[in-house]
Amino acid sequence: MKYSISLRVVHWVMAALIFGLIAVGFYMSNIDPDASDKYELYPIHKSLGFIVLMLFFVRIVTRLKSHVPTPPEGLQRWEVRLSHTVHGLLYVSMFSMAFSGYMMNSTYAYVEGLDMFGLFTVPDITAKSEYWNGIFHTVHEYTAYTLVGSLVLHLAGVVKHKFMDVSENDVLARMV
Ligand code: HEM
Ligand code: HEM
Structure with a gap:
């Protein structure tokens, strides 16, 4: 049983965007x-990050509405628990990264709104504040490490079940 086509599409589109954002984010700030x-x-970085924020809401609605396959029968209980914890961490850190980024921009005194590729401007939703800008900057920076850490676990899990496990436990087949 596979994930629904809509969940699969949104998973891969977001995965590509997030890998790009992590690389560009570390590069540009260093x-x-x-x-x-x-x-x-x-x-x-900001425009693509805002697209991830919008896709996050699309993903939550899609997930609530579509059928999510149960874990393969052959997995150990700890493996199921660990994978659920890592998925939870990925959802929290995805949201935290995208939201803190948007809030960093919204509180930043030297810009008005978020320019989306010169096409239109997403309005600010807060007052300008150096204090809050610093807070969201710290959240963005530290969540980046949580995101990278959970991604390493996520990929290790996928590789383990693909190459070091029986074929019934191959979770990758459910997501492609
Ligand atoms: C899931 C979406 C996002 C990911 C994965 C991501 C990732 C990153 C990473 C890894 C960094 C480098 C670490 C740091 O210094 O903070 C960074 C920096 C930054 N991000 Fe994002 N980001 C996302 C969304 C956004 C959004 C929506 C905005 C603004 C609208 C934004 C604005 C920034 C800025 C301004 C910096 C540079 C901070 C500095 O110069 O120190 N990001 N991002
Ligand atoms: C090459 C990169 C990636 C691969 C190979 C991959 C693979 C997978 C696979 C096979 C599953 C299904 C797991 C299962 O059936 O239990 C899955 C689920 C998931 N992936 Fe990824 N993934 C990748 C990147 C990402 C990224 C970048 C994120 C977000 C930061 C992410 C977030 C998630 C989440 C939250 C789930 C749980 C889906 C749900 O039940 O709602 N993945 N991934």
Whole structure:
């Protein structure tokens, strides 16, 4: 039994966006502040990050409405518990990253709204505040580590069940 086609599509689209955002996020925040291209990546990162925030809500609704397959029968109880915990962490950190990013922008005094690829502007939802900007920046930075850590576990689980387990436990087949 596979995940529904809509959950599979949204899983892979978000996975691609999130891998890109992690790479670009670490790269852009670590390059020299005086480098000429330092701020060229920020608008792209922010716009794609906001798309992830919107897709997150689409995903939650889709998940609530569609049938979610039960874990393969052959899995140990601890494996099921661990995979549910990791999925939970992934959902929380996905949301926290995208929301804290948007809030960082919304509280940042030097921009008005979030420019989406020059097409339209998403309005701010807060007052400008240096204090809150700092808080959301810290949340964004620390959740990045939680996200990367849970992703490592997520991928380790997929690889284990694909290559070091009986074929009935291959969870990847349910997501492709
Ligand atoms: C799931 C979505 C997102 C992911 C996975 C992500 C990932 C990251 C990562 C890994 C970093 C580097 C770590 C850090 O210094 O904080 C970063 C930095 C940053 N992100 Fe995101 N991000 C996301 C969404 C957003 C959104 C929606 C915005 C704004 C609208 C945003 C704005 C920023 C900014 C301004 C920085 C640079 C902070 C600095 O210069 O220190 N991000 N992001
Ligand atoms: C190459 C990268 C990835 C692979 C191979 C992969 C693979 C999978 C597989 C096979 C499942 C189904 C697990 C099961 O049946 O129990 C799954 C579920 C899931 N994946 Fe990924 N994934 C990847 C990237 C990501 C990323 C980047 C995220 C988010 C940050 C993510 C979040 C999730 C979540 C939350 C679930 C649980 C789905 C649900 O039950 O709602 N995955 N993934």
